[in-house]
Amino acid sequence: MNTIIKNIKENYKLVLGVLIVGMVLGWLFFHSSTANTFSENKKESNDGHVHESEDPTIWTCSMHPQIKQDKPGQCPICAMDLIPLQSMSAEGDDVNPNELHMTESAAKLAEIQTSLVKKGVPEKELRLQGKVQADERNIAEITARFGGRIEKLFVNFTGQQVRKGEKLATIYSPDLLTAQRELLEAVSSKETRPSLYNAAKGKLKLWDLNEEQIQNIEDKGEPQTYFDILAPITGTVSMRNVSKGDYIKEGATLFKVLDLSNVWVQFDAYENDLSWIKIGDRVEFTVQAIPGKNYSAKVSFIEPFIDAKTRVAKIRVDLSNNDQLLKPEMFVTGLIQSKLTKNKNVILIPKTAVLWTGKRSIVYVKVPDRNNPTFLLREVVLGSDTGDAYVISEGLNEGEEIATNGVFKIDASAQLQGLASMMNPEGGVGSTPHDMSKMDMENSESKSSTENSGLKMKVEKNTVPEAFKKQLTAVYSTYIEMKNALVSAEPKKAVSEAQKVEQALNKVQMELLEGDAHITWMEQLKEMQKSIQAISETEKIDQQRLEFSSFNLAFYKSIKTFGLTNTETYYQFCPMANEDKGAYWLSETKDIRNPYFGDMMLKCGENRETIK
Numbered sequence: 001m002n003t004i005i006k007n008i009k010e011n012y013k014l015v016l017g018v019l020i021v022g023m024v025l026g027w028l029f030f031h032s033s034t035a036n037t038f039s040e041n042k043k044e045s046n047d048g049h050v051h052e053s054e055d056p057t058i059w060t061c062s063m064h065p066q067i068k069q070d071k072p073g074q075c076p077i078c079a080m081d082l083i084p085l086q087s088m089s090a091e092g093d094d095v096n097p098n099e100l101h102m103t104e105s106a107a108k109l110a111e112i113q114t115s116l117v118k119k120g121v122p123e124k125e126l127r128l129q130g131k132v133q134a135d136e137r138n139i140a141e142i143t144a145r146f147g148g149r150i151e152k153l154f155v156n157f158t159g160q161q162v163r164k165g166e167k168l169a170t171i172y173s174p175d176l177l178t179a180q181r182e183l184l185e186a187v188s189s190k191e192t193r194p195s196l197y198n199a200a201k202g203k204l205k206l207w208d209l210n211e212e213q214i215q216n217i218e219d220k221g222e223p224q225t226y227f228d229i230l231a232p233i234t235g236t237v238s239m240r241n242v243s244k245g246d247y248i249k250e251g252a253t254l255f256k257v258l259d260l261s262n263v264w265v266q267f268d269a270y271e272n273d274l275s276w277i278k279i280g281d282r283v284e285f286t287v288q289a290i291p292g293k294n295y296s297a298k299v300s301f302i303e304p305f306i307d308a309k310t311r312v313a314k315i316r317v318d319l320s321n322n323d324q325l326l327k328p329e330m331f332v333t334g335l336i337q338s339k340l341t342k343n344k345n346v347i348l349i350p351k352t353a354v355l356w357t358g359k360r361s362i363v364y365v366k367v368p369d370r371n372n373p374t375f376l377l378r379e380v381v382l383g384s385d386t387g388d389a390y391v392i393s394e395g396l397n398e399g400e401e402i403a404t405n406g407v408f409k410i411d412a413s414a415q416l417q418g419l420a421s422m423m424n425p426e427g428g429v430g431s432t433p434h435d436m437s438k439m440d441m442e443n444s445e446s447k448s449s450t451e452n453s454g455l456k457m458k459v460e461k462n463t464v465p466e467a468f469k470k471q472l473t474a475v476y477s478t479y480i481e482m483k484n485a486l487v488s489a490e491p492k493k494a495v496s497e498a499q500k501v502e503q504a505l506n507k508v509q510m511e512l513l514e515g516d517a518h519i520t521w522m523e524q525l526k527e528m529q530k531s532i533q534a535i536s537e538t539e540k541i542d543q544q545r546l547e548f549s550s551f552n553l554a555f556y557k558s559i560k561t562f563g564l565t566n567t568e569t570y571y572q573f574c575p576m577a578n579e580d581k582g583a584y585w586l587s588e589t590k591d592i593r594n595p596y597f598g599d600m601m602l603k604c605g606e607n608r609e610t611i612k
Contacts, residue, residue, distance in 0.1 A: 059083065098420040099367055100375045100413060107373040112406035114366050115353075117396050119345045124276050124386045127537065128315065128334040129496060130267035132287070132326045135318070138259035140232045144252045145207040148173030151226055153244045155237050155255065162231040168255055169229045169242065179203050180223035187218055235259035260328075263321045265297065267334050268312040270503065275384065276338040277302060283317055285334035288492075290325060295332075311503065331492060333539075340384060340391075347392040353404045354382070354390055355411055355422045355522070359511050362422055364410050366401040375403060375410050377420045408523065423518060464562045468512040472558065473565045475504040479555065480588050482535070486548060486595035487602075491539040498536035498544075505529060520561055527554035545596050549583035556584060559611060571609040576601070584608070 059082035061067040061075035072082055083103075102112075152170035155162065162168065183204060186197040204214050209227070217224055239256035242248060265285065269277055281299045297317035306313050319326065355362050361382050367374040380395030396402070403410055414421040482497035505528060510521050531551035535544045556571060570587045577583035577596035585595050592605040 096367075096376055098376060098414075099370075100364075100410060100417065100419055101370075102373045102375075102410075102413070104372060107406075110406045110409040112373065112410065113404050114401050115350070115404045117347055117349060117392075117398055117400045117402060119398050120348050122340040122346060122348065122384055122386050122389075122391050124273075124338050124384075126269070126273055126276060126336040126338060128267035128269060128283070128285075128336065129492070130265055130285075130315075130332045130334060132328055132330040132332060133264045133266050134238075134258045134260060134328050135262050135264050138233065138235065138262065140235070140257045140259075141253055142168065142229060142232065142255040142257070144171075144248045144250055144254055146171075146173045146175050147248060147250045148176065150242050150244055150246045150248065153242070155240055158237055158240055160237045162235065162237060162257060164231055164234045166231045167228045168231055168237075170226050171229060171248075172226055176207065176227060177223050177225070179207065180217055183214070183217060184221065184223065229254065231257055233257055233259050235261075258328075260321055260324060260326075263319055263326050263328070265295075265317045265319055265326075265332055265334075267315040267317075267332075268310070269302075269315045270312055270499070271306055272385070272506075274302070274313060276340065277315060277336065281336055281338060283315075283334045283336050285332045287326065288331045288333070289327075290330075295319065346383070347396055347398060348386065348389045349392055349396065349402060350389050350404045351385075353402050353407060354380070355407055356382075357422055357511055357518070360422075360425070362411075363396070364403040364407055365396075366403065368401070377411075377414065377422075377425075378402075379425070408526070412519070423515065464517065465512045466565065468509065469563050469565045471504075471508045472562055473567055475501060475508065475555075476559070476564055476567060476569065476586070478504045479586065483548075483585060483587070483595050484593075486541070486545060487593045487598055489541055489598040491541045491544060494541070494544050495536050495539060498532055502529070502532050502536060505532065517562070521558070524554045524558045524561070527551075528558070546578065548585070548595065549578050552584045552586065556586065559586070564611075569611050570607050571611060572605050573608045574601075574605040576604060586611075 059069045059072050061082055067075055067082070069082060074081060102110075148171045150169055151172050154167045154169060179200070183197075183200040186193070186200040190197040201214060204217075205211075213224075213227075235257045236259075237255055238258045239253075241252070242254050248254070265283075267283070267285075277299060279299050279302060283297055283299060285295050285297075287293065287295065297319050299315055300318050301316040303314040303316075349363065353363050360379055362377055362379050364375040365378045367376050378395055381393040383391030383393045385391075411422045415424060420426065478497065478500045482494055482501055485491075485494040485497050505525065508521075508525075510518060510525070513521055528551055531547045531554070534547040535551070538544060559569070570590050571584060572587050572592060573582060573584050574594055574596055575582045577594075583596055587593065590607060590610075592603050592607075594602055594604045597604060
């Protein structure tokens, strides 16, 4: 030990030098490693920074895809955490720039449903209203062929049954006596002056005397004082214009006789339904006055013209009526199951899948092979209307998948993102993420404010074309008739008037509106069409009134939004309607006439607003 210490003391300079060299070498080694590590980290950091600047992440809301921001945060509408937009994008390089990407949760929230495009035979169920009418070919009007006086009357009341050849009345006529005397004088010179005889005989035939009566006059050699008026057909006397002792003039109508052994049933068919009806189609119908009995007959005639006022054509079926149960003017309800046989195996899609602008019709096709629900606008050409579906002439192929519910919400999202949409087929440049976020925040606040006031107003009335207001006023006029039918508790009339309201709605030219106005009308029209169609398809007054209450909410919004022309209407409310939930209606008068209860509580209600 002493030896080691002694050696260190003697060689301390050498030991100290070795230690210093070792420390220097260690510093150099570790400093270089640290510097390299720092450099690499710095480089990685710089690379990451450059990458982010080249491809920034856009953040959006899964429930409101119109929201776009350049940094994470919360949705200004629903306060959900934003997610990267890339997670909603499609994979691959074949992405159409107009594709609308949604998340599964957003599609579920918007209640979007899809279905496959299929081919089929167009079918439509037509419900027709009509009446029983007498067969015009079996109607006989008996007129006076000569003047005179009614001496005897054998028909005492309207509705009396008569048989062909049966006496209806006996008449005395001075003119007929004179004509008989002329015949008797001509008989004596029949051989020498046959033309005179034939002229006298022809005169009596023109006055409705038959060959047997004329021969009887010649055989007796004296004129007949009274003549009988005979029934020309077997049937029912529907009109009697004379009484015993009446003096009548030549040409006066005396009786009208109907043969009701066969009758016509005439249905009213609107012009847009005529393409579905053809001669030979079978009509199943019932008669209100004969419950429990079903009738069936084939269409025998379709009127070749449209009534200018009612916009309907008469569809006729012939029916045997030997039991005389069917009487003229009885109401009937018919049903035709029609097929367009000339259009076999065509593409059919639900009406809910189509957005119609008046000039264009569009659908949203689901893009296959995408991670999330993705839709692309497609313009189509509509064919026949089958009631619940449209025939597609061009634009879709069998097997494609289209949106059938929530289509309007898809289109609204496309508009907000500047993609091709119903109102903007070419698309447009979208707002920046910051501006979009700000805009949606303002819209959200505006929506909350307007909903609290009870009515969402999007459109300035002074921007609505007068032509559109006039068309909406025409809808209001037909609406009043439907409302009055419910007041008087006439379900059949309500059905007829509801069909007129539906026709008036279809005539409104939505292409007259632009921007928000067009979108607002489309939204309200969908609700109105749903309710008015339900009213026109049922004769149950309670169901009609329930649907009427739903129709009024949308119709009131339309009138408040777009306005009427030179019309003052009253918005009225009954707190006891709709099972004490309350219901509104519009009236042309300030007086309360309740359409939900009729005579039961005619005056129940109050005026809530006067709309000028």
